[in-house]
Amino acid sequence: MLANVNRNTKVRREPFDALDFIPWNDHHRDAETAEPLLLDDPEAHSAMIDRMLFPRRNG
Template sequence: MASYQIDQRGGHYDDLRAGTIASMLANINRDSKVKREPFGTLDFIPWNEVHQVEADEVKPVLLDDPDAQSELLLSMMFPNKAA
């Protein structure tokens, strides 16, 4: 990514190539009744500039009780683990 930021070529294009292949495979196996819009290349590159706007809008969930915060973290990381 550092190389891309300097000279605007390199790893970013590799990511686009990989995203193109991933979107092609996803569209081949896509159920058009469930997802009517086809997948795009940038749908598979979450660190791309297009997705940064969405990431900036996400706010963390912070609870006042430390034990409740720990329970929340564990339930999100291990949803099938019984307490």
């Protein structure tokens, strides 16, 4: 990877990996320890999922 060519080994000892450049990677790392977000109201829960999947859609 070209990113490792210019990597400052004093600041970052471990080489970069392909997952370091995927924006949602930290989310996947944290998902293993995260608690699920569950709402009591099924309609509100559905609306929350809809907003997360389609944030720019009006609704």
